[in-house]
Amino acid sequence: ASRGFVLFNNGARMPSIGLGTFQVTKDSIQTVVDYALDIGYRHIDTARSYGNEADIGKVLDKNLCAGTLKRNDLFVTTKVPRDCLGEKDTERSVRESLDFLQLNYLDLVLIHAPWGQEPPLPDKTTEEQKRPAQESFVHYDLLTTWHVLENLVRKGLIHSIGLSNFTQRQIERIWQNAKIKPANLQLECHAYLQQLALRSYCQQRGIVVTGYSPLGAPDRPEKYRNLDDLHLLSDPVVQDIAEQLGRAPAQILLRFLLQIGVVPVPKSTQPRRIAENLQVFDFSLRQDQMSQLQALNRNMKFFRFEQFQNHPEYFENEEF
Numbered sequence: 001a002s003r004g005f006v007l008f009n010n011g012a013r014m015p016s017i018g019l020g021t022f023q024v025t026k027d028s029i030q031t032v033v034d035y036a037l038d039i040g041y042r043h044i045d046t047a048r049s050y051g052n053e054a055d056i057g058k059v060l061d062k063n064l065c066a067g068t069l070k071r072n073d074l075f076v077t078t079k080v081p082r083d084c085l086g087e088k089d090t091e092r093s094v095r096e097s098l099d100f101l102q103l104n105y106l107d108l109v110l111i112h113a114p115w116g117q118e119p120p121l122p123d124k125t126t127e128e129q130k131r132p133a134q135e136s137f138v139h140y141d142l143l144t145t146w147h148v149l150e151n152l153v154r155k156g157l158i159h160s161i162g163l164s165n166f167t168q169r170q171i172e173r174i175w176q177n178a179k180i181k182p183a184n185l186q187l188e189c190h191a192y193l194q195q196l197a198l199r200s201y202c203q204q205r206g207i208v209v210t211g212y213s214p215l216g217a218p219d220r221p222e223k224y225r226n227l228d229d230l231h232l233l234s235d236p237v238v239q240d241i242a243e244q245l246g247r248a249p250a251q252i253l254l255r256f257l258l259q260i261g262v263v264p265v266p267k268s269t270q271p272r273r274i275a276e277n278l279q280v281f282d283f284s285l286r287q288d289q290m291s292q293l294q295a296l297n298r299n300m301k302f303f304r305f306e307q308f309q310n311h312p313e314y315f316e317n318e319e320f
């Protein structure tokens with residue numbers, strides 16, 4: 001078997017490896033997605049804010065029309081951006097995603113982050129739009145946003161809904177008041193940031209965890225880099241286990257997440273690596289190797305989103 005699935009609390013299945021598409025640019029996104037589908041990826045993770053939904057949509061449509069892909073086998077996730085958390089904007093954003101992706105339903109829609117921002121102002125110049133993020137912080141009632149998504153599920157436009165970058169307290173408030181419970185939480189998760197507290201909470205609640213930056217986001221934007229950051233892919237423990245098993249370091253990191261029950265969404269633009277990142281279902285890590293990897297945990301969050309730290313919803317009372 002080249003791939004496995006995880007089961008959501010609503011009965012839906014999500015392929016246990018997804019293709020990440022953050023920062024995959026216009027010049028390569030179509031080739032990347034086409035290649036990934038060709039070699040067996042069936043789970044694509046995107047977002048309104050990545051700016052690549054329309055290009056992904058072209059490739060999905062091409063493959064669906066050609067019959068090389070069945071809609072039922074495909075799992076597409078997108079996210080409602082921080083500046084569309086208001087009631088009307090949320091529905092508009094989801095409908096735009098459907099248009100761009102050329103789909104008549106989305107498998108999973110997440111609230112991208114709880115740090116609301118004013119909606120985009122189409123009649124303003126680009127310069128005006130470049131106001132500092134802080135000036136446009138808005139507190140939205142995320143439960144209202146959630147109810148909009150619930151309605152879109154009822155209308156059949158979305159199959160499952162979830163959250164991203166939320167704290168346990170924020171998730172729990174949604175959970176307690178939701179008619180449709182969150183099926184998925186997406187957050188930064190890798191060997192240096194194993195998210196023990198949130199994972200155990202999600203397990204209790206039956207929420208599947210998706211891990212972004214599973215390889216340690218080596219190409220993250222400059223503003224998220226610090227001089228003392230470690231490079232996960234070249235960690236000696238990871239390299240050593242890779243050598244023992246005759247595997248690539250990336251495969252060790254992805255397999256580690258699979259074995260702790262996290263769905264990784266690695267991103268690559270290189271065919272060899274895209275393929276390598278899916279070849280993780282034909283081996284497993286032994287208990288001693290798992291323990292060594294578990295010991296790498298060090299609360300190293302690469303995406304700390306410090307530009308939002310004065311936002312009322314910013315990782316409030318976060319427990320590690």
Ligand code: A2P
Pocket residue numbers: 020212213214215216217218219233248250251265266267268269270273274276277
């Ligand atoms: P590239 O796109 O040039 O392959 P993450 O998913 O943690 O954000 O990591 C994505 C980054 O890791 C990208 O810079 C990507 O570079 C690189 N990458 C992806 N797959 C592999 C791999 N199998 N081996 C080494 N680096 C990889």
